[in-house]
Amino acid sequence: MDFIFSYIIALEMVIVSLCIVNTCLHKRYKAINVYLLLMVLSAIAVTISVNLIQMTGFKIESSLFILSCLILLYPAFFLYKEPYSIFLTVLSAAGVYTMLVFSMSVHIGALLPGPSPLMILAVQSFIHAICIYWIYRFLKNRSFYLPNHISCKIHGYFHWVNIFWLLLIVVLNLAFHYTENEWLPAAALLILSVNLFFSYVFLYYLLKNDKDMHYLKKAIYLDEMTGLCNRSRMFLDAAEKIKDKIPFYLFYIDLNDFKSVNDSHGHLAGDNYLCRVSGVARRIIGDQGKLYRMSGDEFICIYIGTDVMRCLTQLNEYPWDEQFHDMEFLGFSLGYSKYPDDSEELDDLIYIADSRMYQQKRHDSSQTAKEM
Numbered sequence: 001m002d003f004i005f006s007y008i009i010a011l012e013m014v015i016v017s018l019c020i021v022n023t024c025l026h027k028r029y030k031a032i033n034v035y036l037l038l039m040v041l042s043a044i045a046v047t048i049s050v051n052l053i054q055m056t057g058f059k060i061e062s063s064l065f066i067l068s069c070l071i072l073l074y075p076a077f078f079l080y081k082e083p084y085s086i087f088l089t090v091l092s093a094a095g096v097y098t099m100l101v102f103s104m105s106v107h108i109g110a111l112l113p114g115p116s117p118l119m120i121l122a123v124q125s126f127i128h129a130i131c132i133y134w135i136y137r138f139l140k141n142r143s144f145y146l147p148n149h150i151s152c153k154i155h156g157y158f159h160w161v162n163i164f165w166l167l168l169i170v171v172l173n174l175a176f177h178y179t180e181n182e183w184l185p186a187a188a189l190l191i192l193s194v195n196l197f198f199s200y201v202f203l204y205y206l207l208k209n210d211k212d213m214h215y216l217k218k219a220i221y222l223d224e225m226t227g228l229c230n231r232s233r234m235f236l237d238a239a240e241k242i243k244d245k246i247p248f249y250l251f252y253i254d255l256n257d258f259k260s261v262n263d264s265h266g267h268l269a270g271d272n273y274l275c276r277v278s279g280v281a282r283r284i285i286g287d288q289g290k291l292y293r294m295s296g297d298e299f300i301c302i303y304i305g306t307d308v309m310r311c312l313t314q315l316n317e318y319p320w321d322e323q324f325h326d327m328e329f330l331g332f333s334l335g336y337s338k339y340p341d342d343s344e345e346l347d348d349l350i351y352i353a354d355s356r357m358y359q360q361k362r363h364d365s366s367q368t369a370k371e372m
Contacts, residue, residue: 005117009124010046010069013098016128017070018042020094023139025080025087034079045072067170070095085159092162097135099169101127106173154209157202164195223293225271226278234292234300238346241302242339249289249308249338251301252353253281254361256331258297265327276323277332284314300350303336312336333361 018038027034049068070091077087101124109119168191175184221233229237241248255277262270278299282291288305305311312334320329335356337349 005121006050007046009102009117009121010049011042012121012124012128013102014042014046014069014073016101016132017073017091017094017098018076019132020097020135020139021076021080021087021090023136024090025082028079028081037079038076041073041076045069048072067095067099067166070099070166085155089155089159089162092159092166096162096165096169099166099173101131103169103173103176107176151209154202154205157198157205160198161195161202164191164198167191168195226275226293228278228282228291228293228299230292231294234294234302235346237290238302238349241304242344242346245340246304247339249301249303249336250349250353251289251299251303251312251334251336252350252357253299253301254333254357255297256333256361258330261327261330269327273324273327277320280318280320280323281315284318285311300353308336333357335360 022034022038046069049072052068073091074088076091077084080087082090102120105120105124105127108123109116112119112123168188171184171188171191175181175188178184221229221236223230238248238250255274258270258273261273265273274293274297278291278293281299281301285291285301285303288311289301289303291299291301294300303311315334320331323329335353335358337343337352337356339349342352343349
């Protein structure tokens with residue numbers, strides 16, 4: 001009878017482990033063929049493990065029983081498209097879960113009345129019944145993100161972290177059952193120390209990569225010269241506000257006759273001219289909006305404040321000449337549109353603001369011509 005329960009316990013653990021592997025990885029062959037081969041491999045692995053345990057004299061409570069099952073599953077890697085290293089990482093992670101559940105079941109089962117193998121099976125099945133849905137849902141939504149999206153170097157550390165966690169649980173389980181063996185606690189501490197090292201290095205590189213990605217992401221959306229966000233960031237921010245139904249004004253600003261600044265004073269002076277104008281405009285707009293450099297001498301502002309006319313007045317009446325002692329400030333033209341009053345489409349809002357900006361530019365040009 002103990003043999004039957006041992007077989008069922010091992011088979012349940014193997015099935016759960018393979019379900020986790022099957023959820024995380026991509027099958028190389030048709031699903032029906034993969035499932036049939038996994039069933040055969042599971043039966044072989046469990047049969048060999050149970051017989052090995054009986055031949056060596058270990059009890060079912062020994063974690064070596066389960067470890068041998070997991071090792072015998074390694075040939076299953078040829079059923080999946082992922083490299084062997086990723087397969088081994090996923091199988092080790094699955095083994096950590098199933099081994100932990102098994103170890104808990106052994107200790108909880110010992111506290112319950114009844115035959116030990118039966119109690120272990122009952123507790124193990126109960127824990128899996130509670131946890132497996134949430135584990136499946138977690139893995140299905142994220143598809144074991146880490147091994148498939150980190151560099152080979154970081155994956156190497158993640159790989160060893162999973163393996164050492166598995167070994168640690170095995171040794172701890174043995175230490176609980178063979179208390180007379182003084183080497184097992186020492187081995188557990190040694191494995192824990194090594195695992196802490198690999199875990200620390202893994203987290204270090206993971207955090208470093210995250211920091212580098214944050215820097216690169218910021219750099220992608222930044223105009224290096226003016227320090228403003230760029231065209232791509234503007235489209236993302238505006239689309240997000242439209243999605244969230246947040247009303248805003250879109251200012252389209254074009255610097256007048258900027259080409260003459262470059263021609264007369266050189267491109268370095270032109271760059272300085274752009275930086276001064278954008279710096280002042282950003283201070284005037286403040287935290288009520290965000291200024292973006294679109295291209296060359298064109299800027300867009302997404303303004304979420306309520307007193308838009310006050311902001312426009314400050315932009316128009318600012319003593320710009322005081323910022324340009326060494327060159328003449330040639331002014332700017334500005335047009336604006338409002339979401340959702342003018343349109344609910346970003347392209348239309350930009351077109352409307354751009355058209356109104358050119359209307360102002362033509363009006364200013366005609367006024368200048370009349371004055372002359």
